[in-house]
Every structure is written in C-alpha cells, then in structure tokens.
Amino acid sequence: MRQKTIRAFIVEDYEKLKNVVESKYALVKNYYFFLKENNEAIENFLKEKKLNYIVENNIFTSEKEKTKEVKIIEKEKIIEKRVNTKIYDKIIRAGVEIDSDENLIFLNRINAGAKIKTSGNVEIFGECEGNIVCEGEYLIVKKNKKGTIFYKGENIGTVEKLTVFTKDGKRELE
Incomplete structure (x- = not known):
C-alpha cells in the first residue's frame, strides 16, 4: 500500500465552480473536486471538462455510528512522469540560450536577444522581449510587447496582462 496526497477543492456552489474552471482551467485541471453529495449538474459539468471528482456518500449504520463511502471517478489513466522545474530569479540577458526539457519559470525580465526553448511548460512573470x-502543456505570460513567443508552433503575439495558453486556447487572468 502507498500513501498519496491529492489536491482537491470542496465544491459547494455550482456558479463559483463554473467561474473558477472557466477562468483558471490550466491551473485546476490536475485537482480533484470534492462533492458532499451527488449533484447531476455539477457532475455533468466536471465530466464535460474532463476533470476528476469525488462524491462523498454518508451511510448511517446506526444512530451513533456514521461511516463514509468515497467514490472516485477518474477522467483517464494517470501516467506519472518525473519532470523537473527550473526557476530563474534573475534577468535573462541578450545572448543567453537555454535549451531544456524542464519546466521553466522566469521571475524577472527576458531581454531581447535571449533564446529559450523547452519541451516543458514556461511561466514568465517579468516582461519578455526575447525569443521563446x-x-x-501550458504557457503563462505576464507581459510581452516585443518578444517572439511560440506556443505549440504558433506565435502568441503581444500580451498586456497575465495570460494562460493551453491547447484549448488562451485565457486572461484577473
């Protein structure tokens, strides 16, 4: 037997769930959604979005004793793969070339003339003027006015505010 920790949201409000999933899908797609009771509308929505969820059914075996049965519905077979993440907390200067298979996080600006290529995910929280x-699976960009950023072979163009790009499209975050 192995112990695993899972990330989950407790779902109480269908409208809030829809707003969170619609606006932050790339960030919540690997979480489980925990339902206190069966709710056909919520379950159909989660199935449509191919999200994992758990339904808690309370079974009362006597007046004093209460047991819980948890049903887990999985969207697909989970394949574990080890992926490393590298965080850059410095300005990436012109002439720097990074070619990687890792997830990359940039906390500062990426200057013009820098070249970055990865088969992993990229998160850019400073201004980008380089070539990416x-x-x-996803790309997060805070600001891109002069940089050339390709995600899955397509140029994403300019970005004015924090935006997540996934295979399903792009979504601006608040």
Missing part, C-alpha cells in the same frame, strides 16, 4: 519556444 514552448512545447509544454
């Missing part, structure tokens, strides 16, 4: 090629 991302083939991962």
Whole structure:
C-alpha cells in the first residue's frame, strides 16, 4: 500500500465552480473536486471538462455510528512522469540560450536577444522581449510587447496582462 496526497477543492456552489474552471482551467485541471453529495449538474459539468471528482456518500449504520463511502471517478489513466522545474530569479540577458526539457519559470525580465526553448511548460512573470519556444502543456505570460513567443508552433503575439495558453486556447487572468 502507498500513501498519496491529492489536491482537491470542496465544491459547494455550482456558479463559483463554473467561474473558477472557466477562468483558471490550466491551473485546476490536475485537482480533484470534492462533492458532499451527488449533484447531476455539477457532475455533468466536471465530466464535460474532463476533470476528476469525488462524491462523498454518508451511510448511517446506526444512530451513533456514521461511516463514509468515497467514490472516485477518474477522467483517464494517470501516467506519472518525473519532470523537473527550473526557476530563474534573475534577468535573462541578450545572448543567453537555454535549451531544456524542464519546466521553466522566469521571475524577472527576458531581454531581447535571449533564446529559450523547452519541451516543458514556461511561466514568465517579468516582461519578455526575447525569443521563446514552448512545447509544454501550458504557457503563462505576464507581459510581452516585443518578444517572439511560440506556443505549440504558433506565435502568441503581444500580451498586456497575465495570460494562460493551453491547447484549448488562451485565457486572461484577473
């Protein structure tokens, strides 16, 4: 037997759930959603979005004793793969070339003339003016006015505020 920790949201409000999933899908897609009771509308929504969820059914065996049965519905077979993440907490200067298979997080600006290519995910929280090629599951960009950023072979163009790019499209975050 192995112990695993899972990340989950407790779902109480269908409208809030829809707003969170619609606006932050790339960030919540690997979480479980925990339902206190069966709710056909919520379950159908989660199935449509291919999200994992758990339904708690309370079974009362006597007046004093209460047991819980948890049913887990999985969207697909989970394949574990080890992926490393590298965090850059410095300005990436012109002439720097990074070619990687890791997830990359940039906390400062990426200057013009820098070249970054990865098969992993990229998160850029400073201004980007360099050349980026991302083939991962997602790309997060805070600001891109002069940089050339390709996600899955397509140029994403300019970005004015924090935006998540996934295979399903792009979503601006608040």
